[in-house]
Amino acid sequence: MEDKILKLLPYVSVPSRYTGKEINAVHKDIERCKVKIALCYPDLYELGMSSLGIRVIYGLLNEDKDVVCERVFSPAGDMEVLLKANNLPIFTLESKRPLKDFDIVGFSISSELNYTNVLNILSLADIPLLSSERREQDPIIIAGGNCIFNFAPLKPFIDCFVIGEGEEIILELVDVLKEIKGKGRGKILSGLASLEGVYVPLFPVEKVKKRFVKDFDNAYFPVRWLVPLTGIVHDRVSIEIMRGCGQGCFFCQAGSCWRPVRIRSVERIMDIAGHTYKNTGYEEFSLLSFSSGDHPQIEQIVDRLVGEFRDRKATISFPSIRIDTFSFQLATKIKEIKKTGLTFAPETGEALRMKIGKRIKDSELISLVQKAREGGWKQIKLYFMLGLPKEKDTDILDIAKLINELSRIMSIKAAFNIFIPKPHTIFERARFITEEEYLYKKALVVKNVRRSNRIKLNFHSYHMSCIETVIGRGDEALASVIKKVWEKGGKMENWDEYFRFSLWEESFREAELDMSLYLSEIPDGMSTPWQNITL
Numbered sequence: 001m002e003d004k005i006l007k008l009l010p011y012v013s014v015p016s017r018y019t020g021k022e023i024n025a026v027h028k029d030i031e032r033c034k035v036k037i038a039l040c041y042p043d044l045y046e047l048g049m050s051s052l053g054i055r056v057i058y059g060l061l062n063e064d065k066d067v068v069c070e071r072v073f074s075p076a077g078d079m080e081v082l083l084k085a086n087n088l089p090i091f092t093l094e095s096k097r098p099l100k101d102f103d104i105v106g107f108s109i110s111s112e113l114n115y116t117n118v119l120n121i122l123s124l125a126d127i128p129l130l131s132s133e134r135r136e137q138d139p140i141i142i143a144g145g146n147c148i149f150n151f152a153p154l155k156p157f158i159d160c161f162v163i164g165e166g167e168e169i170i171l172e173l174v175d176v177l178k179e180i181k182g183k184g185r186g187k188i189l190s191g192l193a194s195l196e197g198v199y200v201p202l203f204p205v206e207k208v209k210k211r212f213v214k215d216f217d218n219a220y221f222p223v224r225w226l227v228p229l230t231g232i233v234h235d236r237v238s239i240e241i242m243r244g245c246g247q248g249c250f251f252c253q254a255g256s257c258w259r260p261v262r263i264r265s266v267e268r269i270m271d272i273a274g275h276t277y278k279n280t281g282y283e284e285f286s287l288l289s290f291s292s293g294d295h296p297q298i299e300q301i302v303d304r305l306v307g308e309f310r311d312r313k314a315t316i317s318f319p320s321i322r323i324d325t326f327s328f329q330l331a332t333k334i335k336e337i338k339k340t341g342l343t344f345a346p347e348t349g350e351a352l353r354m355k356i357g358k359r360i361k362d363s364e365l366i367s368l369v370q371k372a373r374e375g376g377w378k379q380i381k382l383y384f385m386l387g388l389p390k391e392k393d394t395d396i397l398d399i400a401k402l403i404n405e406l407s408r409i410m411s412i413k414a415a416f417n418i419f420i421p422k423p424h425t426i427f428e429r430a431r432f433i434t435e436e437e438y439l440y441k442k443a444l445v446v447k448n449v450r451r452s453n454r455i456k457l458n459f460h461s462y463h464m465s466c467i468e469t470v471i472g473r474g475d476e477a478l479a480s481v482i483k484k485v486w487e488k489g490g491k492m493e494n495w496d497e498y499f500r501f502s503l504w505e506e507s508f509r510e511a512e513l514d515m516s517l518y519l520s521e522i523p524d525g526m527s528t529p530w531q532n533i534t535l
């Protein structure tokens with residue numbers, strides 16, 4: 001099959017997405033491995049390769065000589081057309097084998113809008129979409145990632161869900177496979193169901209508890225960092241210096257699901273930096289966490305990295321620097337820190353901000369932006385949300401006022417998202433605003449922000465947020481809607497240019513389900529599809 005795939009590459013726009021020949025890619029003799037795993041990220045290569053989770057699981061599994069883990073990403077449209085025209089299945093990058101040759105096909109899912117891509121990959125692999133239709137010889141389909149904190153809408157398609165941090169569970173899963181492989185699909189699934197943090201729909205349980213890495217400092221890190229041969233979204237070494245967030249904003253699912261806060265030590269960070277530098281040739285380290293400035297030794301980390309790598313011309317960056325926690329003294333002192341985007345998410349006006357758990361005042365923000373200006377930054381990106389519970393017109397006027405004031409200090413890019421009530425947050429039962437309300441709020445912003453070439457406003461798609469809400473809080477009944485959307489050609493819906501709201505409207509109608517019910521407030525006392533998951 002490899003020859004046939006290679007012959008297609010000259011006809012696709014980005015062949016390097018499919019070669020599997022990146023520096024540090026692992027090529028094993030697949031026939032000699034007891035357990036074979038195809039690790040899928042259901043979106044384009046450039047996004048999937050920017051996921052630290054994919055890199056960690058890939059590296060960790062391949063450390064075991066008896067296990068082979070190979071990668072799969074959603075093919076771009078041109079490759080999909082060629083695969084179908086040549087009657088070829090989707091393949092893993094490393095050995096170019098069909099997914100059916102693997103024991104496990106594992107999906108890491110970080111967006112609800114990727115669910116149709118999951119079905120598309122299964123279909124391109126010629127694996128039945130429904131668990132109930134899979135045969136003895138089909139791979140076990142596993143899913144984990146952010147979205148799996150409410151797995152109900154995916155239940156009919158997935159054989160086994162992993163709740164929480166994959167690297168904590170994956171080796172136990174492999175042990176089950178090593179022991180039970182060949183004894184029948186039912187026995188394997190029953191073995192997997194016995195693990196904590198795993199939910200197997202065939203063997204339902206009342207409660208499933210999230211797993212998380214307890215010894216984060218010594219947890220596996222993929223120092224043999226894959227170096228892609230094409231540009232990806234985050235093209236550098238990303239060192240996770242901290243996991244979890246202690247801020248507790250009422251709307252934030254990441255904050256509530258990825259607790260507790262765990263810190264990586266300075267020594268371990270230096271060790272990772274040294275090895276990845278040697279193994280990759282990358283000259284940029286990005287220090288990753290929800291809020292790097294919250295790391296108690298952040299100044300020491302930066303000082304040590306700068307000292308160690310100054311002569312080797314390596315730079316340090318933060319994917320985004322949260323202005324409320326970053327030390328500008330440090331930033332101005334150390335010129336080597338790349339002036340990457342300065343960001344802050346005020347979310348809303350000050351009065352409402354205080355009520356949603358984000359306790360920073362406008363005056364503090366303004367003074368920090370002033371210091372940033374003195375430190376050399378010229379632009380800040382601000383994130384706001386419209387439609388938060390109990391939002392009033394005055395809150396929106398406060399947003400406009402803040403943008404106007406900050407724009408006198410530096411250029412502003414203001415991105416407006418729509419509040420999405422997410423499972424496991426304090427606001428999980430709140431309603432999603434109507435389109436009319438959204439348009440009114442948007443107009444209020446536009447009318448009250450001053451006209452200036454120092455201000456750029458950007459508004460996220462109402463309908464995409466609407467579908468994220470519907471699926472994010474959805475129940476098992478939604479599986480039929482997701483399947484219909486995919487059958488009508490819905491895929492790559494995370495991308496504005498491919499997302500089609502009309503497919504969702506049609507599919508809801510055909511499934512005789514009322515979309516508005518999924519958007520309205522969930523009364524206290526009513527059960528939720530995610531209440532079987534404990535964090």
Ligand code: SF4
Nearest residue numbers: 245247248249252255
């Ligand atoms: S919004 Fe940011 S600061 Fe607030 S809980 Fe989430 S990650 Fe933490």
